Amino acid sequence: MLRFILRRLLSGAITIWFIATATFFAMHAVPGDPLTQDKAMSPAVRAQLEARYGLDKPLPQQYLQFMSNMLHGDFGISFTQENRRVNDIIREHFPVSATLGLAAILIALVGGVAAGSVAAHFRQRWPDRAVMLLVVGAISVPGFVIAALAQLLIVRLNQLAGTTVIPVAGWGGIGHVWVPALVLGLGTLAYLSRLSRAAMLDVLSSDYILAARARGVAGAGLFWRHQLRNVLLPVVTELGPAVAAITTGGFVVELVFAIPGLGRYFVQAVQQLDYTVIMGTTVFYGAFLVLVVVLVDISYGLIDPRIRLVGGRG
Secondary structure, three states: OHHHHHHHHHHHHHHHHHHHHHHHHHHHHOOOOHHHHOOOOOHHHHHHHHHHHOOOOOHHHHHHHHHHHHHOOOOOEOOOOOOOEHHHHHHHHHHHHHHHHHHHHHHHHHHHHHHHHHHHHOOOOHHHHHHHHHHHHHHHOOHHHHHHHHHHHHHHHHHHHOOOOOOOOOOOOHHHOHHHHHHHHHHHHHHHHHHHHHHHHHHHOOHHHHHHHHOOOOHHHHHHHHHHHHHHHHHHHOHHHHHHHHHHHHHHHHHHOOOOOHHHHHHHHHHHOOHHHHHHHHHHHHHHHHHHHHHHHHHHHHHOHHHHHHHHHO
16 A cells, blocks of 8 residues: 555656646746736846846756755745745635635535435436436536626525625635535536436446345445445545546636635736746646545545555555
8 A cells, every 4th residue: 555655646746747847838938928017117127037036047947946946845936926925825825725625525525426316316207307407507507607697696686685695706704605616516516416326326236235125224224334335436536637627617716706716816827927826836736636636546445445455465
């Protein structure tokens, strides 16, 4: 198991290096630079700023300096936010994005498994058809459209109630979290519903379920002890990509709902060609996703001991 984890960590480190390198050269391949945003800048001031940020050095030297700083956990100073370090931006705003993403994952996981299980138990009946209809709708409609529709519904609800039942935008309390989290996790919830339904149908027709029923095991005991555990394994397998999808999708939701998360700053940095913020947030998100994938791989062994034994031999 230890060798398995070390191999995963090594492949994760290579992935992070590739992400950092690709992001660095992609940023410098884009026409223009952060300093061209200020048209009134004199040549002398521009030269000073280029020297401060290291833009006056050859590109290979800039790359080596960037990699050296990254290894020391230093992503530099923002080009557009005066004297503000990228590390401080990540430290202040990532908890907001993490809270939103964690809520979205929980909604998608619990809702997806529950909806898929209900659909499988009522196969070819109206609960099954209703769940599949909602799944198709959630997958087909883009997230930004769902976010806009959700805001319109909230505004209408607040007008009918004559007070603010649900905040339309902003951040600060639990009321600001669950609607953006639902919008953010809806696509993943729909996908996990289909996955859970297919897995549950396989479980329901398996021999050990028939044997358990023959022994008199039924109801909640059969579901929790024999059905749910086998349904969770393929669902957990998809959690790594699901976290990636929710993380990247969170950029749009944070903008629409005016949530001060890290994704919102990333979008602003792309618009302003803020090299250090773009590279810092990209590498940070890449490292975060690699960590999530490793944890998901390790969790396989906790859910299914057979996988842990195979990993131990490897």
